[in-house]
Amino acid sequence: MCGIAGQYNLDGTAPDITLLAAMAECLSHRGPDGEGTHIRSNAGLAHRRLAIIDLSDDGLQPMKNDDGTLWIVFNGEIYNYIELREELIAKGHRFHSSSDTEVILHAYEEWGAASLGRFNGMWAFAILDEKRCELFCARDRFGIKPFYYTTVGNSFLFASEIKALLAHPGAGTRPDDETLGTYLAWGVLDHSERTMFEGILQLSPAHAMLVTRDGPKPPYRYWNVKVNPEVRSEIPDDAVAAELIGKLTDATRIHLRSDVAVGTCLSGGIDSSTLTVLINNLIRTEAPESVGARQKTFSVVFSDKRFDESRYIDEIVIATGVDAHQTEPLPEVLWDDINRLVYMQDEPFGSLAIYAQYCVMRLAREQVKVVLDGQGADELLAGYLAYQGSYLRGLVGSFHWSTAFREISGSLRHHGGFFRSALRQLIIRRRRRALLTSRTPSLDRYGGRLDAILTRELTATNLPALLHYEDRNAMAFSIESRVPFLDYRFVEYVASLPLDQKIRGGVTKIALRNAIRGIVPESIRCRMDKMGFVTPEEVWMREDLRPFVLEVLSSATFASRKYWNADAVITDYLAFLDGRSRYSPEVWRIVCTELWFRTFFDGRPHTANS
Numbered sequence: 001m002c003g004i005a006g007q008y009n010l011d012g013t014a015p016d017i018t019l020l021a022a023m024a025e026c027l028s029h030r031g032p033d034g035e036g037t038h039i040r041s042n043a044g045l046a047h048r049r050l051a052i053i054d055l056s057d058d059g060l061q062p063m064k065n066d067d068g069t070l071w072i073v074f075n076g077e078i079y080n081y082i083e084l085r086e087e088l089i090a091k092g093h094r095f096h097s098s099s100d101t102e103v104i105l106h107a108y109e110e111w112g113a114a115s116l117g118r119f120n121g122m123w124a125f126a127i128l129d130e131k132r133c134e135l136f137c138a139r140d141r142f143g144i145k146p147f148y149y150t151t152v153g154n155s156f157l158f159a160s161e162i163k164a165l166l167a168h169p170g171a172g173t174r175p176d177d178e179t180l181g182t183y184l185a186w187g188v189l190d191h192s193e194r195t196m197f198e199g200i201l202q203l204s205p206a207h208a209m210l211v212t213r214d215g216p217k218p219p220y221r222y223w224n225v226k227v228n229p230e231v232r233s234e235i236p237d238d239a240v241a242a243e244l245i246g247k248l249t250d251a252t253r254i255h256l257r258s259d260v261a262v263g264t265c266l267s268g269g270i271d272s273s274t275l276t277v278l279i280n281n282l283i284r285t286e287a288p289e290s291v292g293a294r295q296k297t298f299s300v301v302f303s304d305k306r307f308d309e310s311r312y313i314d315e316i317v318i319a320t321g322v323d324a325h326q327t328e329p330l331p332e333v334l335w336d337d338i339n340r341l342v343y344m345q346d347e348p349f350g351s352l353a354i355y356a357q358y359c360v361m362r363l364a365r366e367q368v369k370v371v372l373d374g375q376g377a378d379e380l381l382a383g384y385l386a387y388q389g390s391y392l393r394g395l396v397g398s399f400h401w402s403t404a405f406r407e408i409s410g411s412l413r414h415h416g417g418f419f420r421s422a423l424r425q426l427i428i429r430r431r432r433r434a435l436l437t438s439r440t441p442s443l444d445r446y447g448g449r450l451d452a453i454l455t456r457e458l459t460a461t462n463l464p465a466l467l468h469y470e471d472r473n474a475m476a477f478s479i480e481s482r483v484p485f486l487d488y489r490f491v492e493y494v495a496s497l498p499l500d501q502k503i504r505g506g507v508t509k510i511a512l513r514n515a516i517r518g519i520v521p522e523s524i525r526c527r528m529d530k531m532g533f534v535t536p537e538e539v540w541m542r543e544d545l546r547p548f549v550l551e552v553l554s555s556a557t558f559a560s561r562k563y564w565n566a567d568a569v570i571t572d573y574l575a576f577l578d579g580r581s582r583y584s585p586e587v588w589r590i591v592c593t594e595l596w597f598r599t600f601f602d603g604r605p606h607t608a609n610s
Contacts, residue, residue, distance in 0.1 A: 002061070003027025003048035003475075004073040005159040006126055008135050008211050013154070015044030022167040023159055024048055029344075030075070030160060030475045038062035038071050042213070043128050043135065047073045052370060052480055053081070055259050058097035065105050066094065069131045072108075074101045075160055076123035076145040077482070079254040084118060108136070113208060116222050120254070120488060124203070126158060135211040141223050142376070142486050143190070143205030143464045146471060149216070150200045156211050161472075162200055162346040166600070172197035175601070177563075180348075181438035184563060184589055187350045188443060190464035193219070196347045197600075205464060225458065225491060229451040230498040231400055240501055241514040243493065248515070251487030252278045255372055256288045263296035263368035265360055265481075266324070268312030270509060271374030271383075273524045274516050275484060279372070280320040281519075290370070295322045298364045298371065300356045302328060307536045315521045327363040329356050329535055331544035342599050344476040348592040349469060351585050352537040358473045365477040375466055376485040379457040380494045381509040382502035383530065385418045386446055387453065391503050394449040403500070410506025414528045425584060432586040435568050450499055458491075538583040546577065549591055557602060558594050 005023040007015040017039065024035060024046040031048025038045045047061040062071045078084070081100035084107060089095065093106045100121070107115035108127055113136065122144035127136045137158060139147045149158040152170040165171045176198045183189050183196065193201045203209060209219040233240065252275060256262055264279060266272045279295050282288060297317070302308040310326075317324045334355055341358055342348075364371050378384050382391070388411045395404035411419070445461050446453060457463060467483075474481035484490070494511065501511040507528070516525055541549060552558060553573060559566040569590055575581040 002050050002073075002075045003030030003160045003164070004075050004124065004126065005046040005164050006073060006128075006135070006157070007044045008128075008156040009042040009154055010151075010156060010213055010215055011154040012042045012213065014042065015039060015155075017044070019168060020044045020046045023157075023164040026164040026167055027160055029478060032478050034060055036060055036062055038064075038128075040071070040128070040130055041133070043133075045071055045073045045126065045128060050369075050478055050480060051260070052077065053257070053259050054097050054099035056097070059099040059101060061101060063097075063099075063101050063105060065109060069129065070105055070108065071128040071130070072101060072105050072125055074104060074123065074125040076121060076125070076140065077257075077480070078103055078119050078121040078123065079257055079487075080118075080120040082257070113138075113222070116208060122482070122486075124160065133213060136208065137203060137211065138208040138222075139203045139205060141206045141225075141488050142458070142467065142491075143202075144467050144471070144483060144486065146468070147203040148195065148200055149203065151216065152199075156216055162195060162197055163343070163600075165200055166197075166604075172200045172600075173604075174198040175597075177438060178440060180563065180593070181436070181440040182443060183348060183350075184436050184438065184586075184593060185433050185440050186443040186445075187585060187589060188445070188461055188465065189347055189350075190468050191443075191460045196596075205459060223488070225455065225495050227451040227454045227458075227495045228498055229449060231395065231398070231403060231500055233498040233501050235497075237501075237510075237514050240497060240511050241517070244490075244511050245515040245519070247487075247490045247493055248274070248484065249278055249282075251484040251490045252372070253282060253286070253288075255482045255484040255487070256282065256290050258290035258370050260290070260369040261292065261296075261367065262288075262290040262370040262372065263298060263364055264322075265357075265364070265371050265373040266297040266299045266313055266316060266322075267374070268299070268309035268316070268524070269374070269530065270512065270516075270520070270524060270527060271377040271485065273312070273316050273520050274512070275372055275374055276316055276320060276322065277516075277520050280322065295320065296367050297322045297324050298360050298367075299324065299326045300329060300360055301326045302536065304536050304539065312524050312527070315523060319521055325363055325367065327359050329359045331540040334540070335545065335548050338595065339599065340476070342592065342595045345469065345472045346600075347468075348589065348596045350465070350589060350592075352535045352540065352588060354469050354473065356535050357469065358476065361473045361477045361479050361481075365479050368479070370480045370482060371474070372482050372484060373470065374485060375470055375483040376458075376463060376491075377509070377512065378530075379454060379463045380485060380491060381512055382450065382454060382499075383508045385415050385508070385530065386422065387450060388415065388503060388506065388508075389419070389422075390446045390448070390453050391450040391499065397449075406505055407503065410504075412506070414506045424582065428582050428584045429586060432572065432584055435572060435586070435590070436564050438563050450503075454502075455495075458495075537585075537588065541583060541587060542577060549573065552591050552594050555594075557598065561594065561597065563593070564590055
């Protein structure tokens with residue numbers, strides 16, 4: 001895991017060494033273990049290293065091939081690098097390190113851009129081909145690792161984080177009004193190649209691009225996934241369960257490959273509990289050195305029992321005997337952390353749940369350098385309760401009457417309170433959107449058939465944002481975060497399953513629940529609620545954070561922004577404080593956006609922010 005940056009001058013001039021150094025310095029938190037730069041002709045590559053595999057100097061980057069015609073900067077992990085290395089050696093390739101970075105170089109020599117289909121992992125990299133004077137850039141299938149770029153004048157610039165691009169005075173000088181407006185109104189980000197900085201783009205998940213002296217070519221998709229639209233399963237449940245747990249176990253096995261210590265994020269939910277138990281089983285059967293004799297877990301707990309999952313965390317701890325570590329996010333500490341949190345995230349974030357994860361990563365850095373997390377399972381297995389309404393509409397629309405009746409009955413029995421609350425929230429959120437002055441097209445995350453929604457959630461409207469948050473939170477503390485549920489083999493298998501292996505009788509994640517029967521404690525396997533790493537956001541916004549929020553909303557800068565009616569926002573917040581209005585996330589999004597303006601635009605020369 002590392003930070004990468006580079007400059008490719010389209011007019012053939014030499015890159016700016018001072019700029020490259022400044023870009024790399026902005027990424028120092030991503031790579032405290034080393035740094036390197038390669039300058040040749042019109043291109044320059046910069047790298048900050050977080051040493052995970054092959055800790056020796058042989059793993060330093062930028063790395064070259066044997067004849068020095070290919071140079072790479074790489075951020076991520078190729079988990080099947082051992083198998084690929086053996087295959088390439090059989091084809092005559094010689095290796096000088098034990099790193100997965102060198103495997104990418106040789107794979108690119110052997111198979112070119114088609115090598116992307118052979119990688120199992122997470123990656124963002126750029127390969128400079130000095131013979132052809134080309135830059136080949138690629139990002140992993142789900143966008144686990146970030147890749148941002150922009151063209152300023154005659155320079156193509158790329159980096160792991162937006163803040164590094166801002167080292168160039170001409171990059172990202174204005175907000176992208178449409179993208180920012182969409183976030184404020186609908187709470188989505190990373191749903192397209194555009195960012196909230198005008199002119200700064202991201203390479204979309206499962207995309208690659210080529211940059212030549214004629215300029216950057218249009219990015220192209222090299223992999224795709226589509227969720228099966230069939231409703232009923234012809235495969236017996238026990239067969240699905242056996243296949244699923246086998247694939248997930250193998251995914252977890254290769255995600256443990258590391259030359260440094262690996263731990264686990266444990267929330268007490270189904271997904272993280274499953275990973276914790278699987279890792280514990282692997283310790284007994286295969287003894288991965290990266291985990292050691294006793295697995296370390298990292299969790300969030302709260303004194304307020306409404307938000308606390310200690311009961312479930314403790315069950316897993318007792319069942320597995322892990323070395324458990326816990327932290328409690330506190331609102332008074334949050335406001336001390338908030339400026340760094342906003343800076344690390346680069347763009348405004350949708351809820352204070354991000355802070356809980358930030359605290360987990362801060363806790364983990366004291367013990368390990370790598371953590372495994374359960375991200376991706378909800379989008380794959382329809383784990384969010386909001387998906388059930390979409391499923392019901394699709395069943396009725398396709399005349400699956402008996403299945404629809406079963407699902408309506410089950411949903412009301414298990415989740416009636418959620419649906420009543422969701423209806424109230426829809427009304428509140430619609431009213432709060434009236435506080436905004438920018439008008440953006442409606443974005444219905446849950447419109448259409450469930451299979452189309454899950455495909456969209458995996459590739460655009462939800463998972464990319466969650467991976468954004470996770471990457472920045474982890475790297476803020478020089479931690480590598482890995483997500484075994486997004487092993488592409490597991491994803492392709494789960495996507496191929498009919499919908500009733502995801503939701504049945506109002507119960508989510510049916511296939512996973514069946515697969516972990518007898519493996520995970522029943523109280524967790526049968527949980528119907530969903531929390532994950534959350535914070536008591538509503539309570540904090542009414543009580544502990546009240547003076548801070550009032551200061552933000554009463555400031556001259558807040559009043560000067562063109563994106564909201566400042567007086568109406570203050571009136572609405574006071575109504576919430578007085579109990580005359582319910583809370584909704586739009587309140588935090590507006591506050592967070594003001595903090596983002598202060599961090600990235602106010603005081604920056606030659607910028608405009610309103």
